[in-house]
Amino acid sequence: MKLHVKCLIMKKILFVIMAFLLTVSVSAENYYVKPAGADANSGATWALGKKDLQITINNAAAGDTIFVSAGVYNGGFIMREGINVMGGYTANTTKPRERILPVIATNDAQLSILDGANTQRTLTQIMDFATATVWDGFVIRNGNPEKSEIAAGYLVYARDGKSVVAVVYDYNSTTGIGKMMSVAEIQSPWGGYQAEFSELPCLGSAANDMNGAENTEIIVEMFGETNSDFKNNYKPNGNYAANWCNELSAGGFTDWHLPATGEWQEVFAQKNAINNVMIATGAKPANGYWTSNHAGELLAWAFYLENGKPIPILKYIEKNVRAIRSFQKSELTAISPVEGSVLLCNNGELKNCTIDNMSTHVVDVGNASVNLEVFPNPVRHHETMTVITENEMNRLQLMDMSGKIIFFKKITGNETAIVAPLNPGVYVLRLENGKTAKVVVY
Numbered sequence: 001m002k003l004h005v006k007c008l009i010m011k012k013i014l015f016v017i018m019a020f021l022l023t024v025s026v027s028a029e030n031y032y033v034k035p036a037g038a039d040a041n042s043g044a045t046w047a048l049g050k051k052d053l054q055i056t057i058n059n060a061a062a063g064d065t066i067f068v069s070a071g072v073y074n075g076g077f078i079m080r081e082g083i084n085v086m087g088g089y090t091a092n093t094t095k096p097r098e099r100i101l102p103v104i105a106t107n108d109a110q111l112s113i114l115d116g117a118n119t120q121r122t123l124t125q126i127m128d129f130a131t132a133t134v135w136d137g138f139v140i141r142n143g144n145p146e147k148s149e150i151a152a153g154y155l156v157y158a159r160d161g162k163s164v165v166a167v168v169y170d171y172n173s174t175t176g177i178g179k180m181m182s183v184a185e186i187q188s189p190w191g192g193y194q195a196e197f198s199e200l201p202c203l204g205s206a207a208n209d210m211n212g213a214e215n216t217e218i219i220v221e222m223f224g225e226t227n228s229d230f231k232n233n234y235k236p237n238g239n240y241a242a243n244w245c246n247e248l249s250a251g252g253f254t255d256w257h258l259p260a261t262g263e264w265q266e267v268f269a270q271k272n273a274i275n276n277v278m279i280a281t282g283a284k285p286a287n288g289y290w291t292s293n294h295a296g297e298l299l300a301w302a303f304y305l306e307n308g309k310p311i312p313i314l315k316y317i318e319k320n321v322r323a324i325r326s327f328q329k330s331e332l333t334a335i336s337p338v339e340g341s342v343l344l345c346n347n348g349e350l351k352n353c354t355i356d357n358m359s360t361h362v363v364d365v366g367n368a369s370v371n372l373e374v375f376p377n378p379v380r381h382h383e384t385m386t387v388i389t390e391n392e393m394n395r396l397q398l399m400d401m402s403g404k405i406i407f408f409k410k411i412t413g414n415e416t417a418i419v420a421p422l423n424p425g426v427y428v429l430r431l432e433n434g435k436t437a438k439v440v441v442y
Helices: 002-027 053-059 212-223 241-247 261-269 271-280
Strands: 030-033 065-069 071-074 084-089 112-115 133-136 139-141 155-157 164-172 177-182 186-188 227-229 235-237 289-294 299-304 309-314 319-321 324-328 348-355 372-375 384-389 394-400 405-411 415-419 425-431 436-441
Touching (some): 053 065, 053 271, 084 112, 164 271, 177 261, 186 241, 212 241, 261 271, 372 425, 394 415
Parallel strands (some): 030 065, 065 084, 071 112, 084 133, 139 348
Antiparallel strands (some): 164 177, 177 324, 186 319, 227 235, 299 309, 348 405, 384 415, 394 405, 394 425
């Protein structure tokens, strides 16, 4: 009897495990993209391939894989976390995984090419990812963010040029003055629930108020650090929307404020232009963003990007918060085109790729640096090698002897593992601080 019960229990456990594994296995989707595809297609097979790579990325979910056939894909592409993009496929319906990588391709027609048209960065990772996200098997060319025209959707880089901090949603080319919205966002309460607050006008309806900077100043002066935190037994702290915006310093830019309803209307008017950035940063249009307008002691206005509507919400509820600021053209960072094709942050990786305008000179590595260790070395082709550095944060490049980059990754630890190239030969590992090491692949 006991044995029978144990068997039943084991069967139930196995059933639960199998059900879980089945759920995991079917949750990830595969999509297929080819130049001759159509966006109305499902993308489920090569025969039903989609055409627009960025739209396919935007509509995918974490864990999905996008297979890309040979061809030229124009435009600046923005990475999304957890979505792996694989290039070099022949779109052979009878052999759907048939693939030719750049290192073994014999002509351009076999390549999956991402082209920035020398007017924008070709591939951009907007922010750090929590999980590794890989683009594999592409030729990445003609990226030059210095030539990007300032308009809605323009990416604003930090003053050191190594990260994206905002996106432009309004710009006047005559005056050179525009408005940017932060990439960073949090969730927090509006603050001041049940507090008397006569300094800020109470809007009975969500008027098109454009005075977000003034509103933010009034709110912060009124609340200070006394906002009641409903998650921690009503202890006073500065965790409220306007204060976060007021204290934000991103990429060397300050003077941020909580947008008023009218300013959110301006953002909404440019939703299509900034859509790629919003999606890449995980924005949830239906969840609502706080404005700097309130509607009495209990309610404040939240703006919904899904439909462009402001709705009054209880002030203690946590909603999304993004900050905006005005800027002059002279404030924007000039980005060197030397590494113009790609910007990667943590957990963004390129594998089996070549990049045409990053160190296209012949590489002179001299002696292998003692501060950059690689083992095993020599290493068998397509096997894993470990790289040890003395710094915890750096950018790592693996190049052939002509200077073409075939692997590119930002590393945040002293040790990282990468896969050796397919083709035997001598390669160069290089850190952005100039440290190099020769690697022999056999």
